[in-house]
Amino acid sequence: MSRKLVFAKKYQISHVNGLTFDFLFEMAKMLHDKDSIMMLGAGAKGNEPLVFQDGGKSYRAFLEGRVKDNSYLLLLHLSNLELKGVN
16 A cells, blocks of 8 residues: 655646536545545556656556535646555
8 A cells, every 4th residue: 555655747627517517526525535545547457557648758647536515626646656565
């Protein structure tokens, strides 16, 4: 289990209509209630790093959710450092 991470970039994920608001709000609420982040990945199994540009750097991605009243904040944190387990 990893305990410390160094993030190189972060992006805010936002909704474009009412349907995506409901979906993203529920995702943020789930993460907020569990006080945790979720690792995201690319590829068929979801275990590969994300690449945002052709030939660009690869990043490990972590999704953080925060909720206050009827508002949400979803942050996609990116790290380009190798992950190693902590004993």
